[in-house]
Amino acid sequence: MISEKPIKGMMTLNNIGSEQEKELILKALYEVKDPEISSISIVDLGMMESTEVVGNTVKVQLVPTFLGCPALDIIRQNTENAIKAAVPSYEVQVEFIHHIPWTSDRISEEGRERLKEFGIAPPPRKLPETGIWEVDCPYCGSPYTTLENLFGPAACRSILYCKSCRNPFEAMKPLFTNI
């Protein structure tokens, strides 16, 4: 499923000669999922910074969500494998870059929906002045939720509880450059 909206990091794909190859690579990138959240692609998660073809090499730059995330090597490998399978005649280089920080607003609208599908609330769009998060329950949609633990089972997630449907759930931890 390719989102209608332009995605960050996709523009440089235009450098690729054949439209067909461009389409194949795009599709392949959408097939690479977060290893722990199988409903969301790394593109919708906002990890993609750029993709370009230089000579016979597809170069992909990814932005890690959290620096200590143990899934990073798996994501790198899966990205490489997916592109190699899509365009076997090309070499593939995938690297993580650190000069651009990952922030919650990099998650696409499509990505926010896919997270909910998995039972994870998308991150609050911005930290209100009060510091209190407003997060709707991904199951019943109720805003009547409480934060149980800022730190969850993965670096990128927090644990919350819905007082309406009484389900515990996880939310993506918001990250912004101004905090």
Place this chain on the structure above:
Amino acid sequence: MTKIISPDEANQNSSFKSALTELLYQLADDDFILAYRGSEWLGLAPHIEEDVAFSSINQDTMGHAVILYQLLEELGEGDMDVLAHSRAPKERRNAVLLEKVNGTGTYLQNPNYDWAFTVIRHYFYTAVKKIKMDSLKNSTYQPLADAAARVSIELFYHMMHWRTWFQQLMLAGGEARTRMESAISQVMDEMEGVLTLGPKGQEIIKFALIEHDQTLKARWQAVMIPVFTSVNFVMPESMGMKSGNGRNGEHTADLESALAIMNEVYILDPAANW
């Protein structure tokens, strides 16, 4: 001074590089050893939510050590795994405070760890680290400035976490207050070692890699004093390096034993791919 934007450029100026690598070893070694000390609480933290939170913080912190060792690797200092695992204690630049054991006993036998000491050590260190990272955002070594901006974002949540523990235990009264006060004096005895930029400090400052350690210290105190006031306690003014200056390679037996445990599996087969 103008920004140095790449490892290649840094390598062309040997005195700049020497000051830069010194600072990077301090920052990387600090995070590496404290992430380990934190991980020793796994399964032992006061309650299960803390177990989850503290593990996550340790994972973040080890991730920060990784990015800093990576900067050293890019400068030609050697493979980052070797830098993390195979350097002798006397080559380590971490502050002595951060290598100290969590308490008596070991992880496997009678781990009688001190939660008050852990809260104070982590809170004070994290507050210093946040101030250093904010200063490093303007570092003349651009790859370090980029990394600092990245690390700084994650520290927001660590700060919130430790400040909450600090305030709640300080205001809890009884045994909690007594133990927290004793931990404060224990940590302050070594705190200078966290703040000092060590024997190459003047060089580090001259090249504007980070601001002067006295400036950082004053900024740290300015951040901490209102928090101390909020819990009705006067922040001690004096601090020291009672057990030695880690930036000089002076360390305690606690570092040796920690490294021996951490390296045990690595040394079995350094070429193995985990």
